[in-house]
Amino acid sequence: xxxxxxxxxxFIGSNIAERLLEEGHSxxxxxxxxxxxxxxxxxxxxxxxxxxxxxxxxxxxxxxSNEEVVEEIIAGRDVDxxxxxxxxxxxxxxxxxxxAYNENNVDGLLTVLEAAADHxxxxxxxxxxxxxYGVPEYLxxxxxxxxxxxxxxxxxxxxxxxxxxxxxxxxxxSTVNLRYFTVxxxxxxxxMAISNFVSRCLNGKPPVIYGDGKQTRDFTxxxxxxxxxxxxxxxxxxDGETMNIGSNDRISIRELAEYVVExxxxxxxxxxxxxxxxxxxxxxxxxxxxxELIDYEPSRDIREGVSTFIDWYKSNRDWYEPLVRxx
Numbered sequence: 001x002x003x004x005x006x007x008x009x010x011f012i013g014s015n016i017a018e019r020l021l022e023e024g025h026s027x028x029x030x031x032x033x034x035x036x037x038x039x040x041x042x043x044x045x046x047x048x049x050x051x052x053x054x055x056x057x058x059x060x061x062x063x064x065s066n067e068e069v070v071e072e073i074i075a076g077r078d079v080d081x082x083x084x085x086x087x088x089x090x091x092x093x094x095x096x097x098x099x100a101y102n103e104n105n106v107d108g109l110l111t112v113l114e115a116a117a118d119h120x121x122x123x124x125x126x127x128x129x130x131x132x133y134g135v136p137e138y139l140x141x142x143x144x145x146x147x148x149x150x151x152x153x154x155x156x157x158x159x160x161x162x163x164x165x166x167x168x169x170x171x172x173x174s175t176v177n178l179r180y181f182t183v184x185x186x187x188x189x190x191x192m193a194i195s196n197f198v199s200r201c202l203n204g205k206p207p208v209i210y211g212d213g214k215q216t217r218d219f220t221x222x223x224x225x226x227x228x229x230x231x232x233x234x235x236x237x238x239d240g241e242t243m244n245i246g247s248n249d250r251i252s253i254r255e256l257a258e259y260v261v262e263x264x265x266x267x268x269x270x271x272x273x274x275x276x277x278x279x280x281x282x283x284x285x286x287x288x289x290x291x292e293l294i295d296y297e298p299s300r301d302i303r304e305g306v307s308t309f310i311d312w313y314k315s316n317r318d319w320y321e322p323l324v325r326x327x
Contacts, residue, residue, distance in 0.1 A: 002078055005083045014045035038327045064086045065103055089189070109126065128179045135148045181245065201266035214254065215253050217253065220246050251302045256306070
C-alpha cells in the first residue's frame with residue numbers, strides 16, 4: 001500500500017513508518033520538524049526509516065496546515081491510507097500557546113481530511129489522546145466516559161475526534177480515532193517522566209516528581225501502539241469508531257520513579273516539586289473495545305517496558321543522551 005504518515009519524524013510516527021516499511025509498504029512522511037525537542041532525534045528517526053525502506057521511503061518537510069503540500073502528496077502519490085500522527089505535543093505548553101495548538105492540531109487535521117475525502121483515501125487513522133477524558137468520574141476510562149479536557153491540547157484532540165466522526169458520516173471517508181495512553185519506549189521524546197527519570201538516574205541525579213507522586217498513569221509501550229495502528233490496514237471492523245489504546249494497567253509516578261532508581265542502581269533520593277495544573281491526576285484505560293474490534297492486547301506491563309527502555313537507552317547512550325540534555 002501507499003501510506004502517508006504525518007508527523008512521521010516523531011516518536012510514534014517514525015515507529016509506525018518503520019514497521020510499515022518492514023512489511024513492504026511504501027511510506028511518505030510529512031513532518032514540519034517542530035523543534036519542540038532536539039531535532040537530532042527526529043533526524044535519527046528519519047535515518048532509521050531510510051535504512052529500512054530505501055526507495056520505498058520519502059520524506060517531505062512541511063506542515064499539515066499547508067493545503068497545497070497535503071493535496072500534492074495525497075493526490076500525487078495516490079495515497080491509500082493516512083496515519084495522522086502530526087500534532088503539536090505538550091499539555092503544559094498548550095496553556096501558554098492555545099492558538100498555535102489549535103492551528104496545528106485542528107486545522108492540520110481538517111486539511112488532511114479534506115484532501116483524503118477529495119481523493120479517495122481509504123482510511124484516516126487519527127492519533128488522539130487520553131487527555132480528552134480529563135477529570136475521571138470513574139476508572140478505568142471506557143470510551144463512553146464523559147470528556148472533561150483540562151488543557152488546550154486536550155481540547156484540540158477532542159475537536160479532532162469530532163471532525164473525524166463528521167467526515168466519516170458526511171464525506172464517505174473511513175476514519176478511526178485511537179486514544180493513546182502515555183506512550184513510551186525506544187526513541188521516545190525527551191521531557192517525559194520515563195525518559196527524564198532514566199536519564200537523570202543514569203547520571204547520578206535524582207528523579208524529579210511534580211506533585212506528591214500519588215498520581216497514576218497508564219503507560220503504553222510503543223510496540224503496542226504500532227500493533228494497534230497496523231491492525232487497521234487489514235480490517236474495516238473499526239470504521240467510524242473511537243478506541244482506547246493503553247496497557248490496561250497503571251502505576252503511581254512515585255512507584256515508577258522508585259522502580260527506575262532500583263533498575264539503574266542509582267544512589268539518589270527522589271525529589272518533589274510543585275504540581276502542574278494542566279496535568280491529569282489519574283489515567284487508566286479500558287481496552288476491551290479495541291480487543292473486540294481489532295484483537296488488541298497489550299504485550300508488556302510497565303515494569304517490563306521500562307526495563308526494555310533502560311537497556312535500549314544504555315545501548316544508544318552515545319547519540320541519544322546528548323540530545324536529551326539539549327531538549
